[in-house]
Amino acid sequence: KNEVEQSPQNLTAQEGEFITINCSYSVGISALHWLQQHPGGGIVSLFMLSSGKKKHGRLIATINIQEKHSSLHITASHPRDSAVYICAVRNQGAQKLVFGQGTRLTINP
Amino acid sequence: DTGVSQDPRHKITKRGQNVTFRCDPISEHNRLYWYRQTLGQGPEFLTYFQNEAQLEKSRLLSDRFSAERPKGSFSTLEIQRTEQGDSAMYLCASSLHGGGSSYNEQFFGPGTRLTVL
Numbered sequence: 001k002n003e004v005e006q007s008p009q010n011l012t013a014q015e016g017e018f019i020t021i022n023c024s025y026s027v028g029i030s031a032l033h034w035l036q037q038h039p040g041g042g043i044v045s046l047f048m049l050s051s052g053k054k055k056h057g058r059l060i061a062t063i064n065i066q067e068k069h070s071s072l073h074i075t076a077s078h079p080r081d082s083a084v085y086i087c088a089v090r091n092q093g094a095q096k097l098v099f100g101q102g103t104r105l106t107i108n109p
Numbered sequence: 110d111t112g113v114s115q116d117p118r119h120k121i122t123k124r125g126q127n128v129t130f131r132c133d134p135i136s137e138h139n140r141l142y143w144y145r146q147t148l149g150q151g152p153e154f155l156t157y158f159q160n161e162a163q164l165e166k167s168r169l170l171s172d173r174f175s176a177e178r179p180k181g182s183f184s185t186l187e188i189q190r191t192e193q194g195d196s197a198m199y200l201c202a203s204s205l206h207g208g209g210s211s212y213n214e215q216f217f218g219p220g221t222r223l224t225v226l
Contacts, residue, residue, distance in 0.1 A: 004151075031213065033214075033215070035217070040219070041146075041198050041200070041219060041220040041222060042217070042218075042219040042220065043152075043200065043202075043217035043220075044217070045214060045215065045216060045217070048213075048214045086151050086152075088151070088152075090213070095140065095142075095157055095164070095165065095206075095213070096142065096154040096157060096165060096167075097142075097144075097152075097154065097215065098154070099144075099151030099152045099153070100151050101149075101150055101151045102150075102151050
């Protein structure tokens with residue numbers, strides 16, 4: 001079973017700050033997802049990656065397969081970035097996702 | 110809207126009643142997943158289908174839970190004799206298995222929030 005740990009659990013920052021959310025997992029994977037969940041429950045997929053780095057707008061996701069670690073960065077954070085960010089992994093040979101507990105991000109104006 | 114849809118969005122029921130939720134995946138997606146999320150936690154896997162075949166079930170899916178995808182399109186999740194511990198957000202996701210740049214990326218619906226009184 002893969003254990004997925006996120007840190008921090010809660011993060012409050014001021015608008016404009018650079019944000020980093022970390023995710024560690026215990027067993028080799030075939031893919032890692034970063035997801036965003038707003039109040040009300042809907043989940044949006046931000047990134048799916050298996051190696052290296054991806055960038056979309058102000059969001060950057062990196063993964064280090066050897067260290068079993070991924071980071072999600074937000075540059076020039078904005079109050080609309082306030083949400084829960086969830087890391088999820090797909091184990092090798094499996095289809096289901098195993099989720100972290102989420103990081104609640106609050107960006108104050 | 111061509112995304113994943115779920116119905117109802119909210120359901121309040123009394124303990125002991127049966128409830129059924131529906132998920133309509135993205136039309137060309139052959140895989141459909143059900144997850145459950147309790148307050149303050151990340152989602153947990155319940156089951157998934159490829160077309161109409163149910164390929165994996167979690168131990169979380171007790172005998173009071175049943176899921177179907179009869180024609181390989183929409184899916185239903187039924188909970189019989191609901192208990193207060195069943196209160197959660199039930200999330201559905203779909204994906205396309207078989208190649209392309211979105212291989213196995215899961216797209217989530219808005220969820221059905223169940224409250225058992």
